[in-house]
Amino acid sequence: MITVEYKRLEPNGSWRSGKVDDFFEIGIGKTPPRKEPEWFSESAAGNIKWLSIRDMADKGVYSLDSSEYLTPEAVESKNVRITRPGSIMLSFKLTVGRVKIAACEMTTNEAIATFSSIDQDLLDYLYPYLMCFDYGKLGNTSSIATAVNSKTIKAMPFCSPDDAVLRDFASKVRPLYELLLSQQRENVRLAELRDSLLPKLLSGEIDVSQVDLTLLNNHLEETGRLLLDDLLEYAMLSVGKYSSIAQRFAFLILEKEPS
Structure with a gap:
């Protein structure tokens, strides 16, 4: 984080x-x-x-x-x-x-x-x-x-x-740039994977009828909550109306009051 x-x-x-x-x-x-x-x-x-x-x-x-x-x-x-x-x-x-x-x-x-x-x-x-x-x-x-x-x-x-x-500013923002680039590249890879798998799923070449999606859903839910917890923490670091908006957004998704 x-x-x-x-x-x-x-x-x-x-x-x-x-x-x-x-x-x-x-x-x-x-x-x-x-x-x-x-x-x-x-x-x-x-x-x-x-x-x-x-x-x-x-x-x-x-x-x-x-x-x-x-x-x-x-x-x-x-x-x-x-x-x-x-x-x-x-x-x-x-x-x-x-x-x-x-x-x-x-x-x-x-x-x-x-x-x-x-x-x-x-x-x-x-x-x-x-x-x-x-x-x-x-x-x-x-x-x-x-x-x-x-x-x-x-x-x-x-x-x-x-x-x-300038050096102090760069030392703080460069990890954010690196994270943004990594996530963008990961999004591209996921989109390519989706585009290659979707036709096979639609044609029946890949059968997922026996796959238990419960564990996957639980994992995605937990991952989403961790990311939103991070969002909440970032919101607390912000100031003014932007902090207020971000906190309300996090509250709506997380269904809990910001601490």
């Missing part, structure tokens, strides 16, 4: 501020000519993930896969930028403000900006920063989808804590 103490970070004179490209290497993706279909593939085998804004709508903090892929020849000949694992990706065209972390090496189209740094602590801080950023400030609300471009993104304001606070 992971326990995190919440403390509001207050900027002070030791914090550094500037444009976001003063702190990060920022790259923009690319789309090879659509009239040349040989550069694209729907198969992952031997090809390179190519993220689109549509892919960024998938649930989860991390991007694990893409709906389309580029061939290695496309990446090399068309000079498509490779995104390193751990980089932060931000959509800035048409749909502005979707944020993901690259779980592995991949590429993106030109509607996505990638933030990279050799300082992983700074990247750990950037993800929540971008998630909370008010993108309405980048243009008026009627034209935000078309007003934002790569120059706008690179000129975004950024404020970083001093090194000591």
